[in-house]
Amino acid sequence: MSIQLVRNIFRQGYIQRVLNTTNSIAKYSSQLPSGDEVIDDAEPINIKNPYKRENRQCLLCKLNLTPDYKNVRLLSQFQSMYTGRIYGRHITGLCKTKQQQVEHAIRRSHQVGFMPRYHKYPEYNNDPKLYDPEKPIRPHPY
Numbered sequence: 001m002s003i004q005l006v007r008n009i010f011r012q013g014y015i016q017r018v019l020n021t022t023n024s025i026a027k028y029s030s031q032l033p034s035g036d037e038v039i040d041d042a043e044p045i046n047i048k049n050p051y052k053r054e055n056r057q058c059l060l061c062k063l064n065l066t067p068d069y070k071n072v073r074l075l076s077q078f079q080s081m082y083t084g085r086i087y088g089r090h091i092t093g094l095c096k097t098k099q100q101q102v103e104h105a106i107r108r109s110h111q112v113g114f115m116p117r118y119h120k121y122p123e124y125n126n127d128p129k130l131y132d133p134e135k136p137i138r139p140h141p142y
């Protein structure tokens with residue numbers, strides 16, 4: 001095999017590669033941004049903050065519920081079935097506003113006589129639990 005032949009083969013390979021690249025440039029140039037749009041790498045790109053915390057909402061805020069003194073079934077979820085105690089925020093996980101509204105509604109419901117003070121209606125005992133009173137979300141404040 002002469003040196004000339006080897007050179008020719010390499011040259012052809014080089015020419016083939018150049019042709020392939022020009023073909024692929026022609027193929028994908030339509031997808032590239034046109035010459036008018038200049039992408040500046042130094043400019044910051046506007047993207048969402050990936051470190052932003054998600055907006056935490058309590059149960060009632062998420063469902064957009066306002067506790068009402070006539071809604072005994074909902075209110076009795078926030079009352080102990082043994083002692084009738086109104087659970088605190090560290091157990092229910094409600095925000096301050098909703099917790100105050102719930103406590104106010106429960107007290108009003110007691111006054112009006114819709115809800116018993118020292119126990120929960122037994123027919124509501126098997127309702128699905130909104131939270132676990134045995135495992136508070138936060139430790140007890142005192």
Ligand SMILES: [Zn+2]
Pocket residue numbers: 057058059060061062094095096098
């Ligand atoms: Zn809330």
